[in-house]
Amino acid sequence: MRPINLKDLDRLFYPVVPVVVTAESGGRVGGMLAAWWSQLSFNPPLIGVAIAPERYTYRLIKESGIFGLNLLDFKHVDRTPYLGDVSERFLRDKIKKAGFTIFKGPALGAPLLKEASAAVEARLTKIVETGDHDLFVGRVEAAYAIDDFDGMWKLRSYRPLMYLGRTRRPGPVYRFYISAESYEKRMLEFAGDPLKRYHVLRIKAREAIFRVVREVGRADVNEVAKKLGELMKSYGLDTADLELYLKEAIKAGLVKEA
Numbered sequence: 127m128r129p130i131n132l133k134d135l136d137r138l139f140y141p142v143v144p145v146v147v148t149a150e151s152g153g154r155v156g157g158m159l160a161a162w163w164s165q166l167s168f169n170p171p172l173i174g175v176a177i178a179p180e181r182y183t184y185r186l187i188k189e190s191g192i193f194g195l196n197l198l199d200f201k202h203v204d205r206t207p208y209l210g211d212v213s214e215r216f217l218r219d220k221i222k223k224a225g226f227t228i229f230k231g232p233a234l235g236a237p238l239l240k241e242a243s244a245a246v247e248a249r250l251t252k253i254v255e256t257g258d259h260d261l262f263v264g265r266v267e268a269a270y271a272i273d274d275f276d277g278m279w280k281l282r283s284y285r286p287l288m289y290l291g292r293t294r295r296p297g298p299v300y301r302f303y304i305s306a307e308s309y310e311k312r313m314l315e316f317a318g319d320p321l322k323r324y325h326v327l328r329i330k331a332r333e334a335i336f337r338v339v340r341e342v343g344r345a346d347v348n349e350v351a352k353k354l355g356e357l358m359k360s361y362g363l364d365t366a367d368l369e370l371y372l373k374e375a376i377k378a379g380l381v382k383e384a
C-alpha cells in the first residue's frame with residue numbers, strides 16, 4: 127500500500143450500493159441518491175443517512191419526519207442523473223420526470239418508488255450534526271422487496287446498482303456506476319474451526335456476566351460487584367471492560383440505568 131490523498135477518501139470506500147432517499151412535504155415529493163448510509167442498530171431497527179443541508183430532500187425529511195429508502199436495480203442506471211445530479215428545488219417533479227412512479231407506503235405514507243427492488247419506510251428519530259453532512263437517523267417501520275429477496279438476496283433477478291465515484295473538476299464530470307454479471311458465492315461456517323472455541327468463550331463470558339448483572343437490585347450491591355470482579359478475572363478480562371459489558375446489558379434491557 128502507498129499513502130493516498132484524503133480528498134479521494136470517499137472513493138476509497140466505494141463501490142457501495144447507494145439508496146434513493148425519498149420524502150414528501152407540503153405537496154412536494156423529492157428524492158436523491160445517497161451513498162453514505164448504513165444500518166445503525168438491529169433493535170430498534172435504525173438506519174442512518176448522511177445528507178448535506180443543501181439538498182432539497184434534507185428539507186423534506188426535516189419537515190415531514192418521514193422518509194423512504196429505495197434500492198435500485200442496475201437497469202435504472204440511465205435515470206440516475208435525475209436523482210443524484212439535479213435538485214428538486216430547481217427541477218420540479220424530477221422523480222416523475224426520470225420515469226419513476228411514486229406510491230405511498232402503507233405503513234407511514236412515505237413516498238416510495240414502484241420500480242425499486244426493495245424499499246423501507248422510516249420515521250426520523252434524530253438529526254446528528256457531524257461535518258458538512260448531517261446524519262439523519264430513522265427507525266424502520268416497514269420494509270418491502272421483490273421476490274428475489276427470500277430472507278436474503280438470491281441475486282438471480284436483482285442486480286444491485288453500485289456506485290464507484292466521480293471524476294473531479296476541472297474538466298467534464300463523469301460518474302461511474304457498476305453492476306456484477308455474476309457473483310462468486312461462498313458459504314462459510316460461522317467461527318468455524320480453529321476459531322470455534324474463541325467464539326464459545328466470548329458467548330460464555332457474556333452470558334456469565336449478564337447472569338450476575340441480572341442480580342443487581344435483588345442481591346447486595348457489594349456482593350454483585352465482587353462477583354463481577356471475580357468473573358472478569360476468571361475469563362482473563364480487564365475490569366475496565368466491565369463498563370462496556372454493562373452498557374451492552376443496559377441496551378439489551380437487562381438492567382436499568384442508575
Ligand SMILES: Cc1cc2nc3c(=O)[nH]c(=O)nc-3n(C[C@H](O)[C@H](O)[C@H](O)COP(=O)(O)O)c2cc1C
Binds near residue numbers: 161162213
Ligand atoms: C451515487 C450518488 C451518491 C450520493 N450520495 C450522497 C449522500 O450520501 N449524501 C448527500 O447529501 N448527497 C449525496 N449525493 C448527491 C445528491 O444525490 C444530489 O446532490 C442530489 O441532486 C440532491 O437532490 P435534491 O436537492 O433534490 O435533494 C449523491 C449523488 C450520487 C449520484
